[in-house]
Amino acid sequence: MASTQTESTTSDVAAGLSTDHSRAAADGAHTHGVGGTPQGSRAERLTSFDADVITVPSGREEEWRFSPVAKLAPLFSTELASSGVQTTVVEAPEVTVEIVPRSDARLGQAGVPGDRTAVAAWNAVKEATVVTVPAQAVASAVTSIRVEGVSATPSASHLLIHAGALSESVVLLDHVGNAVLSETVEIVVEDGAHLTLVSVQDWSSEAVHASSHRIRLGRDAKVKHVVVTLGGDVVRLTPDAEFVGEGGEVEMVGLYFADAGQHQEHRLFVDHAVPRCKSRVTYKGALQGEAAHTVWVGDVLIRKEAEGTDTYELNRNLVLSDGARADSVPNLEIETGLIEGAGHASATGRFDDEQLFYLQARGIPESDARRLVVHGFFAELIHSIGVESIEARLLASIEAELSKSMSVIEGTAGTAGTDSSDAGDQVTA
Amino acid sequence: MSTLDIRDLHVSVETKEGAKQILRGVDLTIDSGQTHAIMGPNGSGKSTLAYSLAGHPKYTVTSGTVTLDGEDVLAMTVDERARAGLFLAMQYPVEVPGVSVTNFLRTAKTAIDGQAPALRTWVKDVKGAMEALRMDSSFADRSVNEGFSGGEKKRHEILQLELLKPKFAILDETDSGLDVDALRIVSEGVNRVKANTDAGFLLITHYTRILRYIKPDFVHVFVDGRIAEEGGPELADRLETEGYDRFLTTATA
Numbered sequence: 001m002a003s004t005q006t007e008s009t010t011s012d013v014a015a016g017l018s019t020d021h022s023r024a025a026a027d028g029a030h031t032h033g034v035g036g037t038p039q040g041s042r043a044e045r046l047t048s049f050d051a052d053v054i055t056v057p058s059g060r061e062e063e064w065r066f067s068p069v070a071k072l073a074p075l076f077s078t079e080l081a082s083s084g085v086q087t088t089v090v091e092a093p094e095v096t097v098e099i100v101p102r103s104d105a106r107l108g109q110a111g112v113p114g115d116r117t118a119v120a121a122w123n124a125v126k127e128a129t130v131v132t133v134p135a136q137a138v139a140s141a142v143t144s145i146r147v148e149g150v151s152a153t154p155s156a157s158h159l160l161i162h163a164g165a166l167s168e169s170v171v172l173l174d175h176v177g178n179a180v181l182s183e184t185v186e187i188v189v190e191d192g193a194h195l196t197l198v199s200v201q202d203w204s205s206e207a208v209h210a211s212s213h214r215i216r217l218g219r220d221a222k223v224k225h226v227v228v229t230l231g232g233d234v235v236r237l238t239p240d241a242e243f244v245g246e247g248g249e250v251e252m253v254g255l256y257f258a259d260a261g262q263h264q265e266h267r268l269f270v271d272h273a274v275p276r277c278k279s280r281v282t283y284k285g286a287l288q289g290e291a292a293h294t295v296w297v298g299d300v301l302i303r304k305e306a307e308g309t310d311t312y313e314l315n316r317n318l319v320l321s322d323g324a325r326a327d328s329v330p331n332l333e334i335e336t337g338l339i340e341g342a343g344h345a346s347a348t349g350r351f352d353d354e355q356l357f358y359l360q361a362r363g364i365p366e367s368d369a370r371r372l373v374v375h376g377f378f379a380e381l382i383h384s385i386g387v388e389s390i391e392a393r394l395l396a397s398i399e400a401e402l403s404k405s406m407s408v409i410e411g412t413a414g415t416a417g418t419d420s421s422d423a424g425d426q427v428t429a
Numbered sequence: 430m431s432t433l434d435i436r437d438l439h440v441s442v443e444t445k446e447g448a449k450q451i452l453r454g455v456d457l458t459i460d461s462g463q464t465h466a467i468m469g470p471n472g473s474g475k476s477t478l479a480y481s482l483a484g485h486p487k488y489t490v491t492s493g494t495v496t497l498d499g500e501d502v503l504a505m506t507v508d509e510r511a512r513a514g515l516f517l518a519m520q521y522p523v524e525v526p527g528v529s530v531t532n533f534l535r536t537a538k539t540a541i542d543g544q545a546p547a548l549r550t551w552v553k554d555v556k557g558a559m560e561a562l563r564m565d566s567s568f569a570d571r572s573v574n575e576g577f578s579g580g581e582k583k584r585h586e587i588l589q590l591e592l593l594k595p596k597f598a599i600l601d602e603t604d605s606g607l608d609v610d611a612l613r614i615v616s617e618g619v620n621r622v623k624a625n626t627d628a629g630f631l632l633i634t635h636y637t638r639i640l641r642y643i644k645p646d647f648v649h650v651f652v653d654g655r656i657a658e659e660g661g662p663e664l665a666d667r668l669e670t671e672g673y674d675r676f677l678t679t680a681t682a
Contacts, residue, residue, distance in 0.1 A: 353486065358523035361483050362537035362589065363511035372536065376527025376572065 041333055042269060042299045047112035051078045054119045063115055066295040066327050068263050071234045074154040075117045075182040075210050080124035084155030084179045087129050088146045092139035095169065098130045106130060107160060110186040111214030111240050114269070118212035118238070121156040121182035128158035131171065135164030135190070142170045142389065149179025149207055160186040163193040165218070170387050173199040175209065176231075183211040187225070191218040191245060197225050198390055202397065203232035211237045217277070219245025226385055227283075228394060229256040229264045230401055236265040243277040243306075252281045254296075255381055255394070257401045258324070260289025267297040268313075272306035278340075281313035284381050286374055288320035288405050295327045302334045302342060310340035317348040318377050320370075320405070371402050431498050431514065431596045433459045433629060438493035440474075440481045448489070451477040453654035455493070457631075459597060464623065464630040466640055466665060469651030470673040475633045476520060478651075479601040482631075483517040484510050497596070512541055514596030518586040518603050525573040530585070531555070533573045534592060541593050558591045562618050580611040587618035598622070599631040604639035616642030637669040652676045 045063075048054050056076045059069035089097045100107070102125050113119035133139055147157065161171055173185065189195050201209060209232050217223055229235050241250045256264045270279045285294045298313045317326035330344035351373065359369035375398065382394045440452035451474045459465055469475050481488045482495060484507040495502040497513055505513060525533065534555060539545045546554075559568060562584045574582050583603055590598055600619070604612055620643060622628055632643060640648075640662070648664040649656045650673075657676050658664065 352523075354523045355525050357483075357485055357507060358519070358525065359533075359537075360507035361511055361517055361519075362533075362593065363508050363540035364536055365508050365540065366506070368536070368540070369508075372528050372533075373525065376525055379527040380572075 042271075042301045042331065043303070043333075045114060047114045048119060049108060049113060049122055051119050051123045054113065054116050057116050063267065066293075066297075067236055067265060068234055071208055071263075072117065072210060072236065074180055075208070076120055077154065078120045078123040080121065080156035080182060081153045082126060082155055082157065084149060084151050084153045085157055085177075085181055086148045086150055087157065087159075088148070089129065089131060090144045090146075091131065092141040092143045092169065094134065094137040094139050095143050096132045096134070098132070099127055100130050101127050102158070104128065104130070106162065107158065107186065110160075110188050110216040111242055113184075113212060114240065115212075115238065117182045117210035117236070118184065121158070121184050121210075121212065124156040124182070125158040125184070128160055130160045130162065133163045133167040133169040133193070133195070135167060137164065137167045137169070139167070139169035142172050142387065145171065145173045147173065147175045147179075147181075147183070149175070149177030149181065149203065152178060152180050152206070154180045154182075156182045156184075158184045158186075160188065161195070161197060163187075163189045163195040163221075165190040166192040168194045170196045170390075171198070172390060173197065175199075175201045175203055175207075178204045178207050180208045181210070183209065185211060185213045187213065187215040187223070189215065189217050189221040189223050192220045193218070194222045195224070196385070196387060197223070198385065198387070199225075199227050199237075200394075200397075201227075201229040201232055201235050201237070203235070205231065205233060207232040208234045209236070211235075213237065213239040215239065215241040215250065217241065217243050217245070217248035217250060220247040221245070222249045223251070224386070225250065225252045227252075227254040227256075227266060228397070229254075229266070230397060232262065232264075234263045234265075236263075236267075238267045238269070240269045240271070241279065242271045243274050246274050246276045248274075248277040250277075250279045252279070252283075253381060253384060254283035254285075255378055255398075256283070256285040256294055257398070257405075258285065258287045258289075258292040258294050259401075259405060260323075261291050263293045263295075265295040267295070267299075269299045270301070270311065270313075272300070272302045272309045272311065275306055276308035277306065278310040279313075280311070282381060282384075283315045284317070284378060285315075285326065286318045286320055286377065287324035287326055290323040292324040293327075294325075296329070296346075298330045298344065300330075300332050300342070300344070302332075302336060302339060304335040307336055307338040308340055309336075309342065311342050313344045315346045316377075318374065319348060319350050320374070374402055375399070430461045430627070431629070432461075433502075433515075433597045434494075434496045435482075436494045436496075438478075438481070438495065439491045440477055440488050441491050442477070442488055450491070451488075451654055452481065455655055457649065457656065459629040459631060461596065461627040461629050463647065464632060464643065464645045465647045465649060466632045466634060466645035467649050467651050468634055468637070468665065468668060470677060471635065473651045474654040475635075475651050476601055477654075479517055479599045479631070479633055482510075482515060482599055483507060508540065511595075512543075516590055516593060516595035516598045518583075518590055518598065518600045520602040520605060522574045522577075522582045522586055524575045526575050528573050529570055530573055531569045534589065537589065538592060554592060558588050561591075561621065562588055563614055564588065579606045580608070583607060583611065583615055584618070587615050591618060591622055594622075594626055595628060597629045597631065599633065601633050602635060603632075604634055604636060612639060613642060619643050637665050640665045650676055
């Protein structure tokens with residue numbers, strides 16, 4: 001059995017990373033074996049529905065070592081309320097919505113909890129929201145699920161999105177308000193179904209959110225899984241994708257923007273357990289402000305049986321100011337040589353001074369040039385979503401995030417000091 | 430009429446071994462409507478002059494002055510210089526992923542003019558200028574310089590020159606790496622700007638080839654960080670046959 005494992009990490013920009021990797025091509029622009037602790041095969045990671053099996057972490061464990069465990073601690077309890085959030089669904093006419101007890105046989109079918117918050121949430125929830133796209137249905141509208149935080153009572157919620165065989169649908173999952181929430185999102189995509197799921201974390205600034213997304217793809221199923229994390233104090237999202245039939249295809253796209261003091265963590269796991277499936281992971285983040293911290297971990301496991309696998313994962317981080325820290329750890333395990341392709345890339349860089357010079361040399365004030373560069377950094381990713389109404393909304397969100405950050409970004413600028421209000425509205429594409 | 434006046438300009442660049450002097454006293458005056466060619470061997474400081482005028486942070490002006498109609502250019506930020514009327518067509522234009530050419534051009538035009546261009550005429554102007562430069566309309570939607578060939582990047586620079594209408598344009602080795610067809614297209618673009626506006630030009634080149642298409646009024650030979658000889662177009666012809674050897678010998682002597 002051939003087994004290779006690579007790891008790359010960790011760019012502590014505060015410690016003086018000055019290399020510019022922001023234009024590194026997706027051709028393995030990364031380092032190996034820098035920092036981090038060696039970890040065992042992802043296949044050996046403990047998973048269970050039993051809260052006694054996955055115990056409360058100390059923070060030193062591989063999967064918790066980057067996380068602010070003290071802030072997440074309330075969510076390690078299996079005694080969680082349901083009152084902290086209100087869930088509202090506006091569904092497409094073809095789609096059905098039910099509230100069901102945890103005992104419903106459809107629940108717990110996609111994957112298995114893989115960390116303490118996930119197993120605690122499973123044991124704590126009393127009921128779940130089930131969104132069903134019937135087999136062969138083609139949803140004529142976006143189904144919107146709005147999760148609104150209404151109190152800081154530590155709470156758990158459970159959502160199942162079930163895309164029936166050969167169905168086609170788009171689901172938007174929004175998180176707003178203030179909550180301390182451990183959430184499970186099961187995404188079951190049956191044979192030949194196509195699903196786009198967009199999960200937006202736009203919490204107010206005190207929210208603490210742990211979320212286990214567990215995707216199960218049937219034969220020839222196709223999933224576009226989009227994560228957008230902007231708000232909250234701590235957001236820790238762990239999307240898992242598991243192929244159970246041949247010919248499945250998952251595209252996992254992520255976009256995050258961390259401001260001062262925010263912790264945004266995305267840990268992905270793509271489990272290639274059957275032959276001839278394809279996965280693409282593209283996550284991009286921007287950071288600005290003191291103690292802004294992002295973590296991206298991308299685990300891909302190509303099991304021995306998974307011949308013909310085609311996988312690629314990419315993470316890029318743009319550090320906009322001093323004092324921010326981006327951790328980036330792609331892991332690729334390959335247990336068979338009979339694959340189509342496998343690769344990863346990770347790059348973390350500051351603003352590219354040459355880009356800024358070029359734009360400024362065309363008369364564009366420095367602050368506007370910076371906005372253009374950040375906007376462009378995310379725009380390509382947003383345009384790949386393929387749902388126009390959602391793209392427009394996300395571009396507006398990024399614009400708002402940029403406006404909010406501008407004072408800080410401008411504060412780090414060594415020169416200029418030009419009034420940005422005159423051309424500030426010209427940045428939208 | 431405008432005047433760009435460069436007096437006794439000394440510029441150094443930071444290297445690992447410390448500051449290295451590149452320009453050693455450049456004197457040059459360009460008036461509106463004039464075309465000055467700066468020719469010289471590799472490493473003579475031609476591009477340093479171009480980037481110093483545009484305000485690239487890598488270069489430090491250690492003494493001398495640059496004024497545009499009496500205004501102190503060296504006190505201006507990069508974008509202020511552009512808004513004052515300076516334009517640098519770069520030898521290596523930079524890729525800006527995710528920013529479309531359309532958006533970039535409109536943002537730049539708005540910044541230079543201080544107000545957004547009237548939409549209808551602007552779209553027509555962009556389209557016309559792109560057609561004249563034989564640029565496919567699909568360029569408008571592509572990211573700035575991303576995936577452009579060398580010739581496409583240079584045409585994109587001249588497109589900006591035509592649309593932004595500067596008072597003074599510095600063309601930094603715009604001819605390098607171009608085949609004859611592309612060179613002709615780019616030169617036609619420059620000549621259109623010469624014919625239609627009052628812009629002054631500083632044409633930096635290693636080769637005399639481009640001077641067959643863009644006629645200079647003055648030729649300056651740049652050696653070792655300063656102007657070693659000046660003359661009319663006939664000086665270019667002489668360089669064509671003699672090369673730079675004569676200057677290099679005196680420079681090292």
